Structure formats: C-alpha cells, structure tokens
Amino acid sequence: EVHLVESGGALVQPGGSLRLSCAASGFTFSSYSMHWVRQAPGKGLESVSAISGDGGNTYYANSVKGRFTISRDNSKNTLYLQMGSLRGEDMAVYYCARETILGGSNDYWGQGTLVTVSS
Amino acid sequence: DVVMTQSPLSLPVTLGQPASISCRSSQSLVFSDGNIHLNWFHQRPGQSPRHLIYKVSNRDSGVPDRFSGSGSGTDFTLKISRVEAEDVGVYYCMQGTHWPWTFGQGTKVEIK
Numbered sequence: 001e002v003h004l005v006e007s008g009g010a011l012v013q014p015g016g017s018l019r020l021s022c023a024a025s026g027f028t029f030s031s032y033s034m035h036w037v038r039q040a041p042g043k044g045l046e047s048v049s050a051i052s053g054d055g056g057n058t059y060y061a062n063s064v065k066g067r068f069t070i071s072r073d074n075s076k077n078t079l080y081l082q083m084g085s086l087r088g089e090d091m092a093v094y095y096c097a098r099e100t101i102l103g104g105s106n107d108y109w110g111q112g113t114l115v116t117v118s119s
Numbered sequence: 120d121v122v123m124t125q126s127p128l129s130l131p132v133t134l135g136q137p138a139s140i141s142c143r144s145s146q147s148l149v150f151s152d153g154n155i156h157l158n159w160f161h162q163r164p165g166q167s168p169r170h171l172i173y174k175v176s177n178r179d180s181g182v183p184d185r186f187s188g189s190g191s192g193t194d195f196t197l198k199i200s201r202v203e204a205e206d207v208g209v210y211y212c213m214q215g216t217h218w219p220w221t222f223g224q225g226t227k228v229e230i231k
Contacts, residue, residue, distance in 0.1 A: 035220075045160075045168065045211055047220040061219045062120075095167060104156030104215035107179060109167040 002026040002108045004096050009113030016086050016117075022079040022096030022110055030054065030074040033099040035106055036081045038092035038115075046092075049081060050099070063089075083115070091117045121145050121214050125223035131231045138199040140226045142212035147193060149216070156215035159188055159197045162225075163208040171210075172197065204230065 008020040022034070036048040049070040050059040058070050069082040079096050093114050097106035122145040132138045148155045159172040170179045172188035175195060185200040199206055207230060212223040 044225045045213070045222040047218075047222075050218070050220075059218050100173060102154075104150065104154060105158040105170065105173040105213070106168075106215075107170045107173070109169075111167055 002098065004098065004108055004110035006094065006096050006110045006113040009094065009115045011116045011118060012086055013119050014087060014117055017082070017084045018086065018115060020081040020083065020094055020096075020113060020115070022081075024077045024079065024096075024098070027098070029072075029077040032101065033103070034072060034079045035097045035099060036070060036079075037095045037097050037106065037109075038090075039095070039112070040089070040092040043092075048094070051079070086115075086117045088117050091115060120219055121148070121217050121221050123212055123214055123221050123223040125210075125212055125226050128224060128226055130226055130228045132199075132202045132228060133231050134204060135201050138202050138206075138228060140197045140210055140212075140228075142190075142195045142197070142223050144193045144195075144214055146217070148214050154216075155191075157188075157190065157195050158213045158215060159186075160211045160213060161206075161208055162211065166208075168211065202228070202230075 003025045005023045012018050033052050035050045051070045055072050067085045071080045093112040095112045096110045098108040100107045124143045126141045157175050160168040162168045176188045187198050189196050209225040209227050211225050
C-alpha cells in the first residue's frame with residue numbers, strides 16, 4: 001500500500017527557512033516523479049514544485065522560484081522541500097503527492113504538514 | 120499559467136439526484152503525446168485530496184461508477200449520477216499538461 005508521510009511543518013518567522021520531508025513507502029520511489037502541492041487555510045490547491053524520478057529535472061511555480069528547492073534521496077525514499085525567505089503567503093498545508101506513472105496527475109497524497117509564517 | 124475555471128462554486132444537491140460540475144481551461148490541454156491531462160479530485164473536510172478521474176474520463180481504482188468525466192477541447196464535466204452522503208466536500212479539476220499544473224477554484228457540494 002502506498003504511503004506518503006510529510007513532516008517538518010512548523011511556526012516560522014517571515015524571512016525564515018524550513019525543510020519539509022516526505023517519507024514514501026509501498027512503491028518503487030525512484031520510478032516516480034513527485035510533487036509538492038500546498039493549500040492555504042480555507043483556500044484551494046496550488047502546485048508548488050515537482051521533481052523527476054532520478055532528481056535530474058525540477059520544476060517550480062513562479063511564486064516560489066528562487067526561494068524553494070525540491071530534492072529527493074532515493075536511497076532513503078524521501079522527498080524534500082527546502083523553503084527559504086518565507087512570506088505570509090507561504091502559510092499553508094503542504095502535501096507531497098506522487099505523480100501517476102504515465103504522468104499528468106497526482107494519484108496518491110500524504111496527509112499534509114502545516115507551515116505557519118508569523119512573527 | 121493555464122487558468123482553470125469551475126462552475127458552480129457551490130452546489131446544493133438532493134440525495135439520490137444527479138450533480139454536474141463544469142471546468143473550463145484557458146488553453147488547450149492536449150499534451151505532446153496526444154493525451155489530455157484533465158483530472159478531478161475530491162476533498163472532504165480535514166482530509167487530503169482524493170484522485171477521482173484522470174485523462175478526462177478514466178476513473179481511478181476504487182472510484183464508484185456513479186462518477187464520470189467527459190469533455191474535450193477546453194470544456195470538461197464531472198457528473199455524479201446519484202449523489203450519496205459521502206460525496207459531500209469540494210471537487211477540484213486540475214490540468215497536468217502545462218507546468219505549473221493548475222487547479223480550479225473548487226466546487227463545494229453539500230446536501231440540501
């Protein structure tokens with residue numbers, strides 16, 4: 001059974017940094033592209049970043065480009081999101097999500113981890 | 120970015136009756152391989168999104184057959200043939216053709 005478990009969410013001050021992790025199990029992690037999707041309180045869903053199975057290709061939303069870095073460690077079956085220069089608008093639940101094997105959608109999602117940006 | 124526009128944003132429904140949600144994209148969603156990556160998700164309060172439909176009309180494993188997706192070009196529809204109590208929540212369309220992948224605003228389905 002596929003499991004995705006996010007961790008690392010916390011209260012951080014504006015301008016601060018945070019690293020999120022997503023531990024994956026139940027599938028061959030290195031064979032799948034992975035995504036981070038966020039949801040601000042009471043709002044809709046926003047794709048933040050994605051990374052190919054081998055980590056060679058990364059993608060970012062314009063809103064986080066230059067501030068966030070996605071990475072993965074296939075030996076540990078873990079996805080990461082390094083977040084820097086955090087702003088109030090970055091406050092959200094961050095979900096990691098697996099991309100479908102043929103691409104184009106996200107079939108499994110974690111339970112999410114909350115990032116709060118406040119002084 | 121591709122803009123996904125859903126309607127209605129709120130949908131009160133009667134148990135056992137059909138429901139329909141529309142999703143329109145600001146540009147074609149045809150991928151280079153000919154696939155159309157238009158997907159639907161359902162999110163119950165306090166839960167993660169659940170993958171319902173991919174590539175316009177394909178139900179994910181375990182999704183009841185009362186859910187169906189259709190559409191072409193830039194207009195797509197999610198239909199529930201007979202709404203059940205567990206179907207309440209917010210439904211999102213999402214395009215996975217152009218990066219960044221983008222979602223509709225969400226349609227909140229509630230029981231009358």
